[in-house]
Amino acid sequence: MGRRRALEYDCAIRDVLDRIGDAWSVLVIMELSKGPCRFNALRRVIEAISQRMLSVTLRNLERDGLVSRQVLDTSPPQVEYSLTERGASLHGAISHLAHWAETHQPGIRTSRAAYDAKEPIAS
Amino acid sequence: MGRRRALEYDCAIRDVLDRIGDAWSVLVIMELSKGPCRFNALRRVIEAISQRMLSVTLRNLERDGLVSRQVLDTSPPQVEYSLTERGASLHGAISHLAHWAETHQPGIRTSRAAYDAKEPIAS
DNA sequence: CCGTATCCGTTATGATACTG
């Protein structure tokens, strides 16, 4: 079967990872932590994201109360997204992990290279 | 295309989430943080994990230098897994996120319920 | 401008069977 929800496992951390473990949520949260942003503006910044995935990602974040959606009453209707207080606090927790990642990335890359060297593609 | 590596995005946090974002890595790290454990013992504890996924998960964690693998010279050969120092430090970073998750889970569930109530399955 | 709906290829993963 697919990957998601392999186990409910009433573990709070799973709830969070199911949300931010995907490819885009973290990037969106990071971007919104700089300030409110409109849909297409986000698209331009994250550029590689498809319209569909940005839409899905934002909807999920909004559903969890991490992002708020504000429809502006302008001539071409605009929609502005921003982090809620909860989203901002999550951003803090993520930053902690991001700091760990930056600190250990060199070591991890070294480990990977060493591991791969021992197990060549062909046997 | 598939889900993984939608964007390389030279962002260290992605490297970490690509590793621990999956369903099992966090559970394995959590379990090993309690102390060394053998393969089938892990299987029993995490119970819902398939043999294949435990194998794959452990291999990836080992590749990143987060887990060490020790073959014991016993009659039926046994293999003991344990967190490396790096793995232990990641566990610390995860714990921080886990704490956030536990703190905010009730609020998130409330938000989800409210959101879903507004958008019924049938329109 | 801001999305949603559909189609469809790619990938992750469980089941099963087999090896050391």
Add this chain to the structure above:
DNA sequence: CAGTATCATAACGGATACGG
């Protein structure tokens, strides 16, 4: 006990076209 190989399948995500 501790894995690996193969297969089938469900889920993910991009492209595209359309709607508000």
